Amino acid sequence: MATLTLRVDDAVRDELDRAARARGTTISDLLRSAINDLLGFEDAGAQDREDSVVVPRTLDVVQRRMFAMMHEMLGKLADDEDDKEYHQRHAEVMTEGFAGEYYAEFGFMSAELTPAECNRLNDILEMFRVLEFSLSQLSPADRERLGDDADHVLIFDGFDLQKPAESRLLSYAKHMVKDEDNWAEFRERLTTGERGNTHSSRLARYLRMHRVYTAIRDKNLSGRGRRRDDYLFDVDDLSSMIEAAWHPVSER
DSSP, rough: OOOOOOOOHHHHHHHHHHHHHHTTSSSOOOOOOOHHHHHHHOOGGGOSSSSOOOOOSSOOOOHHHHHHHHHHHHHHHHOSSSHHHHHHHHHHHHHTTTTGHHHHHHHTTTOOOOOHHHHHHHHHHHHHHHHHHHHHHHHHHHHHHHOTHHHHHSOOOOBBTTTTHHHHHHHHHHHHSSSSTGGGGGHHHHHSTTBBBBEEEEEHHHHHHHHHHHHHHHHHHHSSSGGGGGGGOOHHHHHHHHHHHHOOGGGG
């Protein structure tokens, strides 16, 4: 494995360090993941990681004092003796720095969803907005030509709740559709029934589709005015999207 040396400003180094610590990883792993994403390489382990919860290995004395004071105040305000004892114990953990007990404080906190991951979700939803509208505009003959896979592949149905990376994207999607003006067409399927849980992996498929989608979209828009129907995918475009969904070779 090759080694790269990268020089950055101190401010950039500090931001990378904060970002890595927030995700419970190292700067090297953070940059390796970013490079893989830039080059289009799949991070085979990232989608199956179980570290969707991040507990800090260490806190500085200022952070510990802040958490200790918070628990001291909440303990004084609590009416229930069990609640008082709970906050007293947590105040002691922070004051004494018992790092092995930090999970009780932070174990419910999920790892950050990075700006790149948030943008990725929006890109996926935008893709399906175009695909679903294009599908609805086909003639019955063209719809039949696409076959039975069309609805299964070209309509967004969510993510696999059992995959940590996909579960986080599903949570973000549900957060997004709470806004009445945001992705309204996906709201019902993410809030009723299976609530967007596909019970099988989707992310790799969506990423393959998005690479092909981008190429087709840019080709369709090349050299033309930006009319509304320029964003429509015809039956051949949609056939290519179905092919990309099922066959990784299509992303070449």
